[in-house]
Amino acid sequence: MIDGTCDPRFLAVRDAFAEGFAQRDEVGAAVAVTLDGRPVVDLWGGYADAARTRPWQRDTIVHVFSTTKAMAALCAHVLADRGQLDLDAPVARYWPEFAQAGKSTLPVHLTLSHRAGLPAIRRPLPPEAMFEWTTVTSALAAEEPWWKPGTKHGYHLITFGWLVGEVVRRASGRTLGTFFRDEIATPLALDCHIGLAAEQDRRTADVVPAPPPSPGDPLFEALRDPDSMAFKAIANPPWTPDEVNTRAWRAAEIPAVNGHTNARAVARLYGVLARGGEGDGIRLLGRESLARATEQQCEGRDAVTGLPGRLALGFGLSLPEWPLGPGRRSFGHPGAGGSVGFADPEARLGFGYTPNRMGAGLDLRDPRAIALIDAVYASL
Secondary structure (H helix, E strand, C coil), X not given: CEEEEECHHHHHHHHHHHHXXXXXXXXXXXXXXXXXXXEXXXXXXXXXXXXXXXXXXXXXXXXXXXXHXXXXXXXXXXXXXXXXXXXXXXXXXXXXHHHCCCCCCCEHHHHHCCCCCCCCXXXXXXHHHHHCXXXXXXXXXXXXXXXXXXXXXXXXXXXXXXXXHHHHHHHHCCCHHXXXXXXHHHHHCCCCEECXXXXXHHHECCCECCCCCCCCCHHHHHCCCCCCHHHHHHHCCCCCHHHHHCHHHHHCCCCCCEEEECHHHHHHXXXXXXXXXXXXXXXXXXXXXXXXXXXXXXXXXXXXXXXXXXXXXXXXXXXXXXXXXXXXXXXXXXXXXXXXXXXXXXXXXXXXXXXXXXXXXXXXXXXXXXXXXXXXXXHX
């Protein structure tokens, strides 16, 4: 059932991973850990489909939902590190159309910390807009903020990717998916894609959707009122969980939610960041740029989800409701399906977990991930 390698020091992680299949209804998944740049856990198991007919392989990749957001943010930070993007400059410097509706001075960094006030688009968009970049970015350029930018934070669940992605596109001349591939994934040999080619479908696991949310769940409450900001943040453009297994969804660049990767790649990426932004002779970010990217910008209750949050510039920071290890300096991002990746600079540790069975609702304390993270730190 479980394949891969595990340093004897981390056998508790292998045990916790096996327990996920035996006790936590895991279907298919992978988990990986790097310590000071060295892989110490690289495990996978289960099945790549709900029918349990396709075994999960070493090269299986899977949709990781909002774990993608940190990858998108990293593109902006790489550009800033190179002097090609000023995070304090107005978005409109790079994207002139964005100056509409009182947004002429809104700085780039507010789009990275979910404080831009643009978590949703008021005007209903058709379903196909999810796959039409300019349709959505034009709507965002015309949109009036839902609150005064910078005064509060609210999870830009899907708009985050288009906001950051359009700035990256204007500043670099490349789409975010292309920039990520050329400047981050390829140099670091990461099996990670924002916009997936059709030939990769054969090794892509199918997402197993979560059950519908129940009363009391923040997702259930958000979806009760179709005119609310929260509803529009989740469902405009409209989409369904089943769509994430389609060729159209996989091919599109939806940088907030549709990255495809595996735990090995996630752990390697965060392992480089945990070591100050450099690894294997590759400089991803300078230390000053990394420090800015991971500096706390806000903490408190989220204006969209109602959940607690503690945010840097595109990364979540560890707190009980966003568990990224025990250290306050850890940073990363979880995904709605249960996936999570993070860096712990104090332990010089990178962690990645990529399942295909979605956890329920908006609660990011997935018991499968929690058990694995606890096992990692018990092994240190």
